[in-house]
Amino acid sequence: MTHDELLEKINQGGINAFQSDSYGWLALRAVxxxxxxxxxxxxxxxxxxxxxxxxxxxPTIQAIEKELL
Numbered sequence: 001m002t003h004d005e006l007l008e009k010i011n012q013g014g015i016n017a018f019q020s021d022s023y024g025w026l027a028l029r030a031v032x033x034x035x036x037x038x039x040x041x042x043x044x045x046x047x048x049x050x051x052x053x054x055x056x057x058x059p060t061i062q063a064i065e066k067e068l069l
Contacts, residue, residue, distance in 0.1 A: 035060045
C-alpha cells in the first residue's frame with residue numbers, strides 16, 4: 001500500500017474508534033508521517049527517518065501495515 005493509502009487507513013481507524021482510543025491513532029499517524037518515502041538518485045526510494053540506505057517501506061512501516069491488514 002502507498003504511504004497515502006496507509007495514512008487514509010489510519011484516518012479511518014481513528015474515525016471508527018472515535019473517542020475510545022483517539023490518542024493511539026494520533027500517535028500511530030505521527031509515526032507514519034515521520035517514516036515517509038523519500039526519493040534519492042543514489043539509493044532509490046528510502047525511509048529518510050531510519051537510515052540513508054533503508055529501502056521503503058522500512059521495517060517500522062512494514063510492521064504497521066501488517067497489523068492493520
